[in-house]
Amino acid sequence: MKLEAIRQVKGTAVPVPGDDIDTDRIIPARYLKCVTFDGLGLALFFDERFGEGGKPLGHPVDAPEYKGSRFIISGNNFGCGSSREHAPQAIIRAGYDVVIAGSYAEIFFGNSTTLGIVCVTLPDAERAELTALVKKDPKTEFVLDVEVRTLTAGGKTYNVGIKDGARKAFLDCTYDSLAQLLTGREQTAKLEAALPYRF
Amino acid sequence: MGKNLFQKVWEKHLVRELPSGQSQLFIGLHLIHEVTSPQAFAMIRELGLKVAYPDRTYATCDHIIPTDGRERPFADPMAEEMMQSIERNTEEFGIKFFNPESGAQGVVHIVGPEQGLTQPGMTVACGDSHTATHGAFGAIAFGIGTSQVRDVLATQTMTISPFKVRKIEIKGRLGDMVTSKDVILHVIRKLGVNGGLGYAYEFCGEAVKNMSMEARMTLCNMAIEGGARVGYINPDEVTFEYLKGRPYAPKGEEFEKRKEYWKSIASDADAEYDDVVVFDASEIEPMVTWGINPEQGIGISESIPVPVNETMKEALEYMKFGAGDKMEGKKIDVCFIGSCTNGRIEDFRMAAKYLRGRKAAPHVRALAVPGSYEVKALAEKEGLDVIFKEAGFEWREPGCSMCLAMNPDRLKGDQISASTSNRNFKGRQGSSTGRTLLVSPVMAAAAAVEGCIADCRKTFGGVK
Numbered sequence: 001m002k003l004e005a006i007r008q009v010k011g012t013a014v015p016v017p018g019d020d021i022d023t024d025r026i027i028p029a030r031y032l033k034c035v036t037f038d039g040l041g042l043a044l045f046f047d048e049r050f051g052e053g054g055k056p057l058g059h060p061v062d063a064p065e066y067k068g069s070r071f072i073i074s075g076n077n078f079g080c081g082s083s084r085e086h087a088p089q090a091i092i093r094a095g096y097d098v099v100i101a102g103s104y105a106e107i108f109f110g111n112s113t114t115l116g117i118v119c120v121t122l123p124d125a126e127r128a129e130l131t132a133l134v135k136k137d138p139k140t141e142f143v144l145d146v147e148v149r150t151l152t153a154g155g156k157t158y159n160v161g162i163k164d165g166a167r168k169a170f171l172d173c174t175y176d177s178l179a180q181l182l183t184g185r186e187q188t189a190k191l192e193a194a195l196p197y198r199f
Numbered sequence: 200m201g202k203n204l205f206q207k208v209w210e211k212h213l214v215r216e217l218p219s220g221q222s223q224l225f226i227g228l229h230l231i232h233e234v235t236s237p238q239a240f241a242m243i244r245e246l247g248l249k250v251a252y253p254d255r256t257y258a259t260c261d262h263i264i265p266t267d268g269r270e271r272p273f274a275d276p277m278a279e280e281m282m283q284s285i286e287r288n289t290e291e292f293g294i295k296f297f298n299p300e301s302g303a304q305g306v307v308h309i310v311g312p313e314q315g316l317t318q319p320g321m322t323v324a325c326g327d328s329h330t331a332t333h334g335a336f337g338a339i340a341f342g343i344g345t346s347q348v349r350d351v352l353a354t355q356t357m358t359i360s361p362f363k364v365r366k367i368e369i370k371g372r373l374g375d376m377v378t379s380k381d382v383i384l385h386v387i388r389k390l391g392v393n394g395g396l397g398y399a400y401e402f403c404g405e406a407v408k409n410m411s412m413e414a415r416m417t418l419c420n421m422a423i424e425g426g427a428r429v430g431y432i433n434p435d436e437v438t439f440e441y442l443k444g445r446p447y448a449p450k451g452e453e454f455e456k457r458k459e460y461w462k463s464i465a466s467d468a469d470a471e472y473d474d475v476v477v478f479d480a481s482e483i484e485p486m487v488t489w490g491i492n493p494e495q496g497i498g499i500s501e502s503i504p505v506p507v508n509e510t511m512k513e514a515l516e517y518m519k520f521g522a523g524d525k526m527e528g529k530k531i532d533v534c535f536i537g538s539c540t541n542g543r544i545e546d547f548r549m550a551a552k553y554l555r556g557r558k559a560a561p562h563v564r565a566l567a568v569p570g571s572y573e574v575k576a577l578a579e580k581e582g583l584d585v586i587f588k589e590a591g592f593e594w595r596e597p598g599c600s601m602c603l604a605m606n607p608d609r610l611k612g613d614q615i616s617a618s619t620s621n622r623n624f625k626g627r628q629g630s631s632t633g634r635t636l637l638v639s640p641v642m643a644a645a646a647a648v649e650g651c652i653a654d655c656r657k658t659f660g661g662v663k
Contacts, residue, residue: 017509018509018510018513019508019509019510020392020393020492020510022492022622022624024603024622024624024625024626024627025624025625025626028626028631029603029604029605029627029629030604030605030629032234032262032605033263033275033277033278033281033605034277034281035237035238035241035280035281035284036237036238036241037238037345047625047626047631051631076393077392077393077396077426080392080393080426080492081328081622081624082327082328082603082622083235083326083327083328083330083342083343083344084234084235084344085235085238085326085344085345085346086345088344103393103396105393105396105426106396106397106426106428107328107342107343107344107428110343110344110347110359111344111345111346111347114344114346114347115346164220165219165220165221165360168218168219168220169219172218172219174218174219176346177346177347177350177357177358178246178346178349178350178353178354180217180218180219180223180358181223181350181353181354181356181357181358182353182354184214184215184223184354184356185251185354187214187215187223188214188223188225188251188354188355188356191212191214191225192225192252192355195211195212195225195227196320196457196460197227197318197320197321197449197457197460198254198255199228199254199255199316199447
């Protein structure tokens with residue numbers, strides 16, 4: 001669990017092309033058979049990375065030039081499908097802290113934010129530009145500034161989309177929601193007592 | 200200006216606005232299962248917290264449980280570990296667990312409604328994206344991740360921002376053998392897999408009004424496949440009738456009193472919506488998907504469209520289909536009737552009605568997997584199990600089964616299945632090259648009988 005405020009993230013990026021990358025692809029269902037999230041990083045995109053008998057399929061996350069990346073650049077509607085938190089857990093445990101996509105499925109976005117993964121949006125054309133950039137030079141450094149909502153790479157600065165609530169939570173270090181919720185115990189009890197239903 | 204159901208239920212459950220700009224929302228009913236809860240329990244245990252409202256939390260097991268032998272320990276040690284984990288957690292924290300011995304175990308989204316736990320005007324949360332199902336009762340039901348399961352366990356609340364509401368009206372009457380599954384596949388095809396982002400879907404119109412509770416649950420179940428985290432239907436007499444006599448539903452006078460609340464939270468006639476979309480029921484025919492997401496579906500009389508984007512090209516390559524192909528006549532290897540989408544009693548009645556006296560093609564492996572022990576018992580009382588078995592189906596124990604294949608029920612290699620489940624993602628049914636075609640229970644029955652995708656109206660004589 002990350003506990004510090006997230007103001008800036010620096011690192012290199014890996015392109016993972018495609019729209020509607022669902023959480024079944026991010027982590028296949030058979031890897032959900034676990035009672036802790038430890039070790040999920042190895043299963044990230046597993047079926048796209050390895051074929052029969054564990055044969056590598058040449059997925060970008062395994063390419064030596066993209067090793068150690070902290071940013072993932074992908075398509076639209078990233079993280080759709082199953083609500084499994086195992087998907088963002090696999091992403092962060094594999095070492096990625098930022099996803100750049102066109103849009104996100106809501107549950108995935110919420111799960112990621114809670115874990116301190118910064119999900120930002122950029123239009124198709126700008127993501128294509130960044131993808132071309134890292135393909136040409138995988139060492140290109142990306143600097144995401146959460147405070148001013150910018151991404152700088154290859155000498156150019158892009159204005160990224162980041163939801164207000166998430167941005168504030170990263171800066172205030174309140175993205176892990178539980179502490180905040182616990183301070184509302186009294187109000188919660190009052191509301192509960194007034195609800196017209198119980199079991 | 201009136202309010203819609205979403206706004207009314209939201210207001211009733213809003214604890215407060217948080218400094219982050221999000222809302223703290225009270226969850227009236229929390230449903231848990233074995234896959235997304237163990238890590239949440241571990242976290243609250245680590246923090247020394249208790250489950251805040253154990254009487255508002257109910258558990259079942261569905262994803263990993265085998266649908267044949269149930270002897271303990273399970274053959275799969277990881278499945279056994281998950282089972283022991285939910286047993287230990289529910290016991291330690293005082294949570295009711297519908298385990299197999301209770302006779303009520305089953306898929307979480309089937310057990311909640313049939314126990315009468317899911318009621319109108321509630322907020323419901325569960326660590327499973329198909330929690331939208333419970334919206335069929337006029338509840339606001341959210342699929343959540345494990346950290347939020349932890350939050351709800353510890354506080355009975357979660358952080359969330361309100362959604363916009365899109366009214367989706369299905370005008371007119373559905374044709375013969377056209378089901379709510381076809382309606383939702385049609386809606387998703389038209390509005391897209393991310394068309395519902397940021398929205399709650401309110402389903403209404405004559406066709407919805409005429410649906411049974413089972414059919415309504417199927418409709419709301421797949422709202423998430425259209426990107427809408429929440430789908431709901433205003434409660435009416437059909438809803439109240441379904442609830443009457445269920446174990447956790449209010450009884451007698453209390454029922455009548457509660458009914459007043461249920462009626463009060465329905466959308467006002469002059470309610471405001473952020474968007475309105477109208478579909479004509481008569482234009483919807485039995486649907487089948489041809490691709491790798493639920494938006495990639497067509498009416499059975501249509502042909503696979505020519506790809507206009509990368510995802511469509513990728514889909515055709517993965518599915519090994521061609522643009523312009525008819526789905527009718529595509530050979531299948533497996534037929535799966537079950538899941539939280541179509542594992543309810545009505546789904547088995549519907550399939551059995553057409554399967555009576557017919558046989559699945561010899562090359563097809565056909566599975567009928569009841570969504571719960573109650574569904575199973577009811578089906579057996581009605582003799583449906585005999586019809587399925589005589590038609591060559593395996594009649595199995597309740598669970599999620601082949602929908603996502605966390606249990607031993609899986610596709611092999613690039614097998615094609617006609618499935619009543621909800622997702623046709625790459626590798627979804629347990630093989631990284633397996634192929635899933637989403638269909639209704641009637642279409643699945645027709646595919647089993649013909650050995651290939653077929654127009655159920657032709658197979659079963661509905662079309663003159």
